[in-house]
Amino acid sequence: MTMPEGPELKIMADYINQNCRHKIFNKSFHVQKGNNPEQFQLLNEFKVDAESFGKELIIRFYNGSVVHKISVFMGMSGNWLFTPTENWCDRKFTRMRLDTIDGYSLLLYGSYMGPKYRVGGFTGVKRGPDPTKDFTDFYNNVIHNLDKRLFDKPICEALLNQEYFNGIGAYLCSEIIGRLDLNPFEEARKVIKQSDKILSMCRDIPIDSYNLGGGEIKDWINPFGKSKIDGWLLFYGNKEVCYKQKFGSRNIWINKKFKNQSGL
Numbered sequence: 277m278t279m280p281e282g283p284e285l286k287i288m289a290d291y292i293n294q295n296c297r298h299k300i301f302n303k304s305f306h307v308q309k310g311n312n313p314e315q316f317q318l319l320n321e322f323k324v325d326a327e328s329f330g331k332e333l334i335i336r337f338y339n340g341s342v343v344h345k346i347s348v349f350m351g352m353s354g355n356w357l358f359t360p361t362e363n364w365c366d367r368k369f370t371r372m373r374l375d376t377i378d379g380y381s382l383l384l385y386g387s388y389m390g391p392k393y394r395v396g397g398f399t400g401v402k403r404g405p406d407p408t409k410d411f412t413d414f415y416n417n418v419i420h421n422l423d424k425r426l427f428d429k430p431i432c433e434a435l436l437n438q439e440y441f442n443g444i445g446a447y448l449c450s451e452i453i454g455r456l457d458l459n460p461f462e463e464a465r466k467v468i469k470q471s472d473k474i475l476s477m478c479r480d481i482p483i484d485s486y487n488l489g490g491g492e493i494k495d496w497i498n499p500f501g502k503s504k505i506d507g508w509l510l511f512y513g514n515k516e517v518c519y520k521q522k523f524g525s526r527n528i529w530i531n532k533k534f535k536n537q538s539g540l
Contacts (some may be wrong), residue, residue, distance in 0.1 A: 279350065279351060279352045279353075279389075279445060279496075280331075280350045280354065280355075280445075280490075280491075280496045281331065281443055281444065281445035281446075281447065281448050281482070281485075281491065282328070282330050282331060282406065282408060282442070282443025282444065282445075282448070282482045282486075283443075283448075283482050283483075283485040283486035283490045283491065284350075284490040284491060284496055284498075285328035285330070285331060285332070285333050285350060285443070286328045286408075286486050287486065287489070287490045287498060287499070287500070288326070288328065288333060288350070288355065288356055288499065289326040289327055289328045289333060290500075291356055291358070291499040291500060292324065292325070292326040292335070292356055292358075292382065293325055293326055295358035295382070296323070296324045296325065296326075296358070296382060297325075299323070299324070299376045299378070299380065300321055300322075300323060300376060300377050300378075301321070301322050301323065301324055301337070301374050301375060301376050301377070301382075302320065302321050302322075302375065302376070302377050303315060303317075303374070303375035304316055304317065304318060304337070304372070304373070304374050304375070305372065305373040305374075305375075306371075306372060307370040307371055307372060307373055311365050311368070311370055313373055316395075318337050318344045318395070319337055319338075319339050319342065319344065320339075321339060321377070322337045322338060322339045322344075323337075323338055323339070324336065324337060324338075324374060324382065325338075328406070329403065329406045329409070329442065329443075330403055330404070330405075330406040330407075330438065330442030330443030330444075331349070331350070331403070331438055331442060331443055331445070332347060332348070332349065332401075332403055332442075333347075333348040333349075333350065334346070334347060334348075335348060335393075344395065344396075345395075345396065345397065346393050346394065346395050346396075347393065347394050347396070347397040347398050348384065348391055348392070348393040349391060349392045349393070349398065350386070350391045351386055351389045351390045351391045351392060352386070352388055352389035352390065353369075353386040353387050353388055353389065353390045353391075353496070354371075354384065354385070354386035354390050354391030355384075355385060355386060355496060355497065355499060356382065356383065356384055356385075356499055357382075357383045357385060357499070358380060358381070358382050358383075359380065359381055359383065360379060360380055360381070361375055361376075361379050361380060361381040362379070364381045364383060367383050367385050368385070368387070369385050369386055369387040369390060370383050370384070370385045371384045371385060371386065371390060371391050371392075371393070372384040372393060402438070402439040403438050403439065403442045404417050404418075404438065404439050404440045404441065404442045405417055405442065406442050406443055407441070407442070407443065407444075407475070407478045407479040407482070408443065408479050408482050408483050408486075411476075411479050414442075414475070414478070414479070415472070415475050417440060418440050418441075418468065418475060419468075419472070419475075421440065422465050422468060422469070426439075426440065426464070427463070427464040427465035427468070428463060428464070428465065429463070429464055430460060430461045430462065430463065430464065430523075431453065431458060431459075431460060431461075431462055431463070431464040431467045431468075431474070432449060432453055432460035432461070432521075432523060432528050432530070433464075433523045433524075434464035435449045435452065435453070435464075435478070436449060436523065436524070436526055441478060443482055444478055444482070445526070446512070446526040446527055446528055447491050447509070447512040447513075447529075448478075448481055448482055448485065449526075449528055450511045450512040450518070450528050450529040450530070451481050451509065451510065451511055451512055452474065452477045452478060452481050453511075453528070453530070454510060454511030454512075454517075454518070454529070454530075454531055455477065455481070455510065455511070456473060456474060456477060457531070458474070459534050459537060460521070460528065460530050460531075460534060461534065461537055484508065485505060485508070488503065488504045488505045488508055489502050489503030489504055489505060490503055490505065491503075491505055491509075492505065492506075511529050511530075511531065512529045513529060514529065517531060517532065518530055518531055518532060519532055519535055
């Protein structure tokens, strides 16, 4: 199972902004198990916009200069739906509902290991700069911290650490490692010192995926209803060329020629 990664969250932000740009909201609800809404009120009337930062999505409620931010972690199955309020219960596993004054609702939903959110942001979560937006800061954050213990680990494991590689998950990691023909079990520090090309790929591969509509790989569906990524994936899910290797809770697809070099 693959959770939404940086490109998918950017597409979600686009979806929210496109549908909500000209809408005024006046109600907000936490939705409990069984689609039972519980109202919470930050502002009496407000507008909504969204911006992604790697694997974090920030939703802003604002009215003039008054702004409240909600940080959203999408989990394995999180997504958004803009729908007439009268139909909102048709969407199972809703977690949050925002109602407009003209009869529409923005829904955050997700079932298995679905989304979580917190007003004001999550505490204790370290996320590095988004390589697709702040590449210089991302690059420096990695290069200046190569002495950290994380970089003792195999490159395919280090790439999943969001403190340094924000937005990179299993399918992007598989594509980056595969396209550079890297031994995924090589020490991360050594790989990066030998060539920083891998860092630019942490920017370029997510941008390519976003431009193709994101990774409709398992549970995530492009809310615009379009993705052309299948023909673009060269390594993730390619059973002829690769095998799956589990790192923590993530499956990375690795070129078979490296299978006997894992040491795992």
